[in-house]
Amino acid sequence: MNLDIISIGDELLIGQTLNTNAFWMSKALNQIGFTIRQQTTIADTEDVILSALENSLQHSDVVLVTGGLGPTNDDLTMPTLNKYFGGSLKRDQKVFDHIKQLVTGKGFEMNENNQKQAIVPDNCTVIHNANGTAPGLWFEKDGKVIVAMPGVPYEMKAMVSDEIIPRLKKQFVLPEIINQMVYTQGMPESMLAEKIADWENNLPETIKLAYLPSPGRVKLRLSSTGTDRLLMQNYIDAEIVKLEALIPTYIYSTDNEDMAAVVGTYLNENKLTLATAESCTGGYIAHLITRIAGSSNYYKGSVIAYANEIKINELNVLQADLDAFGAVSRAVVEQMALGVKQKMNTDYAIAISGIAGPTGGSEEKPVGTVWIAVATPDGISSKKYVFGKLREVNIQRASITALGMLRKEF
């Protein structure tokens, strides 16, 4: 079953905004059994929209369109689709009430633009937008489905997950697709590939393997397409058992969870608590932990000690050790971990100090040098890493690595 994605917006065509919508939708729709035939990105003008739509309808059963549904003058998708499908515009009371609730809830008055967003074509099914004012529009023609959605990523994502996917599953008979993730940490892609080469070469033909490296991690994806989901999953599970025997300490999840979730689940289930002390990662570890709902059950807080005086005053780091070894050193990072653990009275603590870059490096301690310490109920361990030159990547890698070090203590 073919599916096309049309993304509308000049910001995509001038290289101002990266098209994460098409990427996310492709993954989500592929997972439920659709073959994504084409992604098309175009400007918000009537003739271009119509031409892309006609091209897609020639080859695909479903066309998902995002963008151009806002209330402002540069948004032309809705009138264009309405014209194409030969409908006329009417006011939708349910949409109006929802918009009113959203707008007045934020303390604003309904204005003309808000009113305008409740005007929709009369020949489509209106799809609820739980997180915004522009509704989705579901058209059908000759057994094919065309859905227009807002381009704001979090609005579109909720709409696809909660509304579009359930409806598409009801309307089309789709093959089963399994994409099973195996999360690994601690081995670069090239080494990992070598280590598991025999296993990879002996995978059953029905299982496809992909390597997905990201800073600090390599995810493996085992994919299978067919009709018998249980059988497919059994085959995949059997291969993961073999893989776990090959690289036992490197796999941290086979459950689509990220590292902070793995750590959080363990702490929560064992009624244990965690605090962090961050220098070079500047709050990113805390963010990874606290973006998980329920993290307040086990995460007490952090001291982000960007300046040395904060390390001394708030974390009881010794001035003498800062002078002797520098902020990026085993002595300092261990004192940071113990300091925050004691201060916040937790079972575990993570501390990080490093040189994220682009400046601040030296011959002895180049950019990317990071010390990480993990304090546990039984003691403390620490390790030095040398990552790369890119600040943002260093922040990410150091954070994931620190959470990985904590996981190994459980």
Place this chain on the structure above:
Amino acid sequence: MNLDIISIGDELLIGQTLNTNAFWMSKALNQIGFTIRQQTTIADTEDVILSALENSLQHSDVVLVTGGLGPTNDDLTMPTLNKYFGGSLKRDQKVFDHIKQLVTGKGFEMNENNQKQAIVPDNCTVIHNANGTAPGLWFEKDGKVIVAMPGVPYEMKAMVSDEIIPRLKKQFVLPEIINQMVYTQGMPESMLAEKIADWENNLPETIKLAYLPSPGRVKLRLSSTGTDRLLMQNYIDAEIVKLEALIPTYIYSTDNEDMAAVVGTYLNENKLTLATAESCTGGYIAHLITRIAGSSNYYKGSVIAYANEIKINELNVLQADLDAFGAVSRAVVEQMALGVKQKMNTDYAIAISGIAGPTGGSEEKPVGTVWIAVATPDGISSKKYVFGKLREVNIQRASITALGMLRKEF
């Protein structure tokens, strides 16, 4: 002058790889004056490639194709283009020598696949690939240019910058294009549009306006295409002056900077310092600040007080106020701001306390309720916001809003 981009590869269509190539090329080619008409992403099969190419050639003068140029059997772009342009394949000695140098330089022997990559169509200009073995192919037909390039990002980028752009500039007379951003914060898109409607309607015909909303912000883009860059910039600057008079407190940058950068630049230039105390945003504000290189000049650190006991012990929040008003209250958030400001001895401090969700809300304080306080050298101000239901979006919006509140104090 229209330009199309065709990206070839299954990894893009199953949502495994984000299409950063199309994004990067769009920006680079738009900057030298091309109008990117369409980005198309397709699988590596002959009929699909030909259909996309024909569609693009109907509307555009230049078509840039990436991917499918590798040496293996599933790479069909080269034979397909060769067939389409009616050429025949020949061995290119210069390409062969380059491949041999690359392969043997890495300590490998030339194999069959390497040999194959020196076979190219005889009716195109072969483009040097400084960083890889697959050459680029430059075809011309009826005054139009079609270039096929490898999909490996760093190979493609060097080829575009060093070879393709200089040749295109020589071959086509290109207009000047300006895309000027205006960053606003504090007003939703629909209200902003109403507020600036008269200004928008009276924009010169040569200036095109677009609204780009994201959590907590709306970016406005003023675009202009012409021949006299200076004159165009003058027109745009004049309009921005009018806009600033209309919504003075809502614009935080006209310089492509994000909010944390705007705040950081001010603090840095005025030798002022900042600390933060975060509860519901859990380190995300600190991360936004510290991902900027050089932030250690003005940012001293943060106390992430996720647990109430940390608010009391580390930030001197009064137990009595926590009991009387709750953690999400003006009294508590102001004490947090003053506490961290004093503790870290800074000029400014931001504090946040709120309910990020999905649980923890009540009738009186629903999910999304956030109190933000900003302490300055002169005093303290605080404000309550009610954002939405999505945890991750609430964290982002609260963080951007807090930085925006700080900016307004400068």
